[in-house]
Amino acid sequence: MKIKFLIRDLKVEGVQVVTLRMAKLLVDHGHDVEVVTLFEDIQLPLDGTVPIYTLAIxxxxxxxEKNKLINQAFLNWYHSSPSFDFLIASHSETIKLISKFNDPRLISYIHNSDEYSYLSRNIFKQYKYRFKLKRKLKNKHVFCVSDRINQFVKKCCGEQNLRSIHTIYNPFDFDSIQKKSKESILEPCPDNYIIFVGRIEKQKRLDRLVNAFSLLNNSNMQLMILGEGDLKADIQRQVNKLGLQKQVFFHDFVENPYPWIRKARLLALTSDFEGLPTVLIEALSxxxxxxxxxxPSGPSEIxxxxxxxxxxxxYDEQVIAHKIQQVLEDSKEQISESGYLPFSNQQVYQRLLSTFNSL
Structure with missing residues (x-):
């Protein structure tokens, strides 16, 4: 099959990482795949396995002006591009772009849940949200990265207004992850730490994690924040205010975070919302x-x-601190692979292929 992925850019962010992973999985199974980006931002390491084409907007x-440039560039590409069997749009900007075309080959792939923000709105704003989402997804095939997003979309849009809707998990190469996790960390690293891995942004609620960490009854425990983002300075100020400068460490993104995760006592996630938090699956594996x-969504499915x-x-910080303390006090047990196998490359590919064939 000829399959194209349409995304915003190739920055170091979750959607971009899993899109490249999915594209590589399809290439490995002999499909003709291309990733098309709106902008030229490329931060992720590329190995040449997946062809990349940019509209260079x-x-x-x-x-x-920005929306006009995006719409015109995509329209020109859409009418002149080589044929394809399916095009999968994986960002809100690109899902909005394909909504204007009544083409059954165009698939909206939803990677993040809006359920948390939706429930915080008043009745009028909830109606407005449902109206916009229904208009954006009407007569589209829709992929969702978790069952909970799937259910939320059906609730908002009505299943009858969609061509079809399916849950397609992110794929993981567990052999590769486990192999990379055994590489050495070639720089100073704490010995006894909890780890957070991800972007330091509002959604991730690092403030919640830092407050919970401050409540632990263990002055020898440290917190490693592995990531970058707009709120880094705010979190550093919070750490200073709580007097945790000697216990909380910040480190920029690394190409291979798995040795850091492997060495940690546990990995913590305190987000307001997710899609399918890959870092949980990677840590377990x-x-x-x-x-x-x-x-919402993902943790309860993992x-x-x-x-x-x-x-x-x-979301109570005392409750979070108590759970962290409880897990730290437990001996590190063997984690059964049955908990993360549904997200393996093989199982995700079989589900994806079956879904394509049904379309």
Whole structure:
């Protein structure tokens, strides 16, 4: 099959990482794949496996001008591009772009949940949100990265207004992750630490994690924040205010975070919302326990069965601190692979292929 992915750019962000991973999986199975970006921003390492084409749209501070440039560039590409069987749009900007075409080959792939913000709105704003989402997804095939997003979209749009809707998880090469996790860390690293890996932005609620960490009854425990983002200075000020400068460490993104995750006592996630938090699955696959709030969406689909002991049905910082303390006091048990196998390359590919064939 000829499959194209349409995304905003190739920055170091979750959607971009998993889009490249999905594209590579399809290439490995013999499909003709191309990733098309709106902008030229490329930060992710590329190995040449997946062809990349950029529309090279010039950025503009004027939103109307920017939207006009995006629409015209995509329209020109759409009418002149080589044939394809499916085009998958994975960002809100690109999902909006394809909404204007009544083409069954165009698929909207939703990677993040709006459920948290939706529930915080008044009735009028909820109606407005549902109206816009229904208009954007009407008569489209829709992929969702988790069952909970799937259910939320159906609730907002009405399943009858969609061509079809499917849950397609992010794929993981667990053999590769486990191999990379055994590489050495070639720089100073704490010995006894909890780790957060991700962007330092509002959604991730690092302020919640830092406050919970400050409540732990363990002065020898440290917190490693592995990531970058707009709120880094704010979190550093919070750390200083709480007097935790000697216990909380910041480190920029690294190309291979898995050795850092493997060495950690546990990985923590305290976000307001997610899509399918890949870092939870990666940590479990290399044997590191996790603690996660049950935010929409993903954690409750990952932490099932015996792994549900790592799930917190609360955003309360005291409750989070208690759960972290509890997991730290438990001996590090063997984590069963049955908990993360549904996200393996093989199982995700089979589901994706079956879905394409049904379309």
């Amino acid at each position: 010039q950025k503009s501070d004027n939103s109307k 290399i044997g590191t326990p996790v603690v996660s709030v049950d935010c 932490l099932t069965g015996e792994l549900s002991k790592y799930l917190i049905n609360s």
